[in-house]
Amino acid sequence: MSFKNRKESFNEQNSFTFLAKIRLKVRKIDKSEANRILKSPQKLYFDTATGASVAVGPKISIKGHWPIVVYTIEENAIKIINVIDISSIDNFLLESA
Numbered sequence: 001m002s003f004k005n006r007k008e009s010f011n012e013q014n015s016f017t018f019l020a021k022i023r024l025k026v027r028k029i030d031k032s033e034a035n036r037i038l039k040s041p042q043k044l045y046f047d048t049a050t051g052a053s054v055a056v057g058p059k060i061s062i063k064g065h066w067p068i069v070v071y072t073i074e075e076n077a078i079k080i081i082n083v084i085d086i087s088s089i090d091n092f093l094l095e096s097a
Contacts, residue, residue, distance in 0.1 A: 014038065014071075014078040027085040029067055033060060034083055037069050052081060059085065 014035060016024070024031060037057035045054040052070050059065035068084040 014080055016080045017082070020080045020082050023083045027067070027083065028061075029059070029083055029085060033067065034069050034080060036060075037067055038071065038078060038080075041069075056089070064088075 016031065016034075020034075023029075024034065037055050041055035041057050043056040045056075046052075047054060047070075052072050055069045055071065056066055057069075059067050064087060066086050066089045068086060069080060070082040070084070071078050071080045073079075
């Protein structure tokens with residue numbers, strides 16, 4: 001499945017790795033928020049080294065925070081690998097350029 005067709009495989013039953021589940025709990029991010037970011041990200045990136053995709057979007061519950069959702073598309077399903085929460089999108093964008 002192509003990166004472009006990511007939305008076609010989106011659903012509320014995306015799988016979360018053990019690491020992603022821990023990160024969600026520690027960072028107080030609901031699965032629904034991670035799914036929302038996947039469905040309508042503000043920024044999308046592709047990690048050429050790992051083959052993972054990265055979706056970034058604003059956190060609804062805390063203004064100024066930006067969850068980063070790292071995922072892969074496997075057999076027409078999204079597998080969420082990790083979720084990171086940053087407090088400044090500007091620093092992330094500068095580092096990823």
